[in-house]
Amino acid sequence: SDPLDEIPASEYALKPQISTVAVTGANDGIGREAARFLANAGFGVVLCSRDVAKGETAAAEIRSASPDARVRVVPLDLASVASVEAAAPLILSAADELGSPLRGLILNAGVWPGSQQTSTDGMELALQVCHIGHMQLTQRLLPNLQAAAAEAAAAGSAEARVVTVSSSAHAFADDVGTSDPLYASTAFDTNRNYGRAKFANMLFAQELAKRAPSGVLSTAAHPGLVLTTLFKELGPSYAAASAASVTGRSAVDDRLPRTPPLP
Template sequence: MSSTSSVPPWNVRRPPGADGRVVLVTGGNAGIGYFVAEQLSAAGVTVVLGSRNPAKAEAATASIRSRVPDARVRAVRLDLADLPSLETAVESLDVERLDAVVHNAGVALDDPPRTETGDGHEIMFGTNHLGHFALTDRLMPLLSAAPAARVVTMGSFAAKSERLDLDDLQSRKDYRPKRTYGRSKLAQMYFGVELDRRLRAAGSTVASVVVHPGGALDSLTPSRPPVHVRSAGARLGAAPAALLLQGKHAGARPAVRAVLDPAVRGGQLWGPVVGAARLRTARRAPA
């Protein structure tokens, strides 16, 4: 999507400087979330990694600092499956305002059995959707304190073939891991779009944007030891897939753009385009 004439063309490898902004990235210690944090740090953003694992968060912050001189990055303990703990997590941010939150963290189970959070919710639905829903509510005073904050929700292609069953949101009657995961991501994306509608109706300065990373594979992702290590064999084996898919460093770019690009508007869905152009730009699609 071309930007307006007053805004420079977007360069995915050189986002505009954003000194002074503060952004929380949930699940920023690994995968796509790590690369969102690294790329935002390179743009001068003060990044807070939300992670339930302090050791992994420490490794991620060390990796970012080794690659980004003078990176302003730190971590807070954040467990989206533990709703009562979210108030403490928000307090530990210790900031006066928040310019954006990237809802990236998630749980994806491949096999039964069905498990629940401590609050009694199916763990994927409870973490991926309900945890971020509750976190947004607690963050809203900090987001509203910023001049034009953004809530960025990470969607997934897994949601495309699913429909929500309003009579079985917790998958008690029909639990199939892949279906339940897809539904949890669909709920997240619905939430992101509906949140923006309600923010606009309330006259809020906060905008909500939905993004998706496209097909992002570990085998196409550059190494960031000890956060992620890619073997030579994995790199060679994934070469054919690179014609259509990409690494998680590239999958992070739509979220980075949704945080930083002044041309992005609330209620939009941003993701990679197909083919080689996916490395240069993101496109807007109907929400």
């Protein structure tokens, strides 16, 4: 049995029946497991996926295990400003179809390029996917989250949530690379590059916590070292991928509570 299924619904921050949560990168890894758990718990779930076919496969698996699951798939390519703009209203429409307003965002999708890559928008790929695209999406949906939070408060539920999936890899960087984002005059380093993107995630989550409208709570959650496609795409010879294959948790295991660090 799944240990998470033993958590009583009374302990959930949001009430499932009146809440829809959008999860980016929901077709694989941590995002997929988060979407599965939320749907099984009764939340409406919008699976945001760059690859719609993979998103539909994930949704079908969720429905197969839980026939009453409320799930929809929305195309979202965080490496494209135009795609994010198009996805925001689709997410809201999907929430309407699921019968409960959007009350949660899980900003999970990410890439860790093993070489320097630039998006079609001309931005450094990891920074746009991990941070800029998520910031853009959050800004578009904040008014709706605020309105839904007010409705939830009236029903005795908690505020709306924006959860940024963070990483200790932010320690690889000492800045977000704004002075030379495309490495015109500095050498590309894959660890530092990804670290910059995750550092930006941390700064965004912290600043959103200060600036978010009333009723919207911003948090950052570090899942630990998890063996997902993010690492596998780096190649078998890459040190991080090798370490993850030995010590990394699976995406399923990563949904479980972890022991707090020793003082």
